Amino acid sequence: xxxxxxxxxxxxxxxxxxxxxxxxxxxxxxxxxxxxxxxxxxxxxxxxxxxxxxxxxxxxxxxxxxxxxxxxxxxxxx
Numbered sequence: 001x002x003x004x005x006x007x008x009x010x011x012x013x014x015x016x017x018x019x020x021x022x023x024x025x026x027x028x029x030x031x032x033x034x035x036x037x038x039x040x041x042x043x044x045x046x047x048x049x050x051x052x053x054x055x056x057x058x059x060x061x062x063x064x065x066x067x068x069x070x071x072x073x074x075x076x077x078x
Contacts, residue, residue: 010018022032 018032019029022029025032027035
């Protein structure tokens with residue numbers, strides 16, 4: 001799949017600041033914004049994975065505790 005255009009509205013001061021920072025880094029404004037969005041997306045994905053991992057860990061712990069609690073249910077142990 002080839003490149004596509006994504007546009008958004010930004011206040012004039014943000015647009016000017018973005019252009020100035022991109023220029024200072026010898027980048028086009030498009031490259032600067034593309035990199036910033038990619039970094040933000042990676043952070044958001046990482047945060048989501050951490051959240052889901054914690055949820056899964058808590059569920060796993062809860063299930064383990066429930067199974068541990070069933071040891072005294074009268075069943076023979078080996």
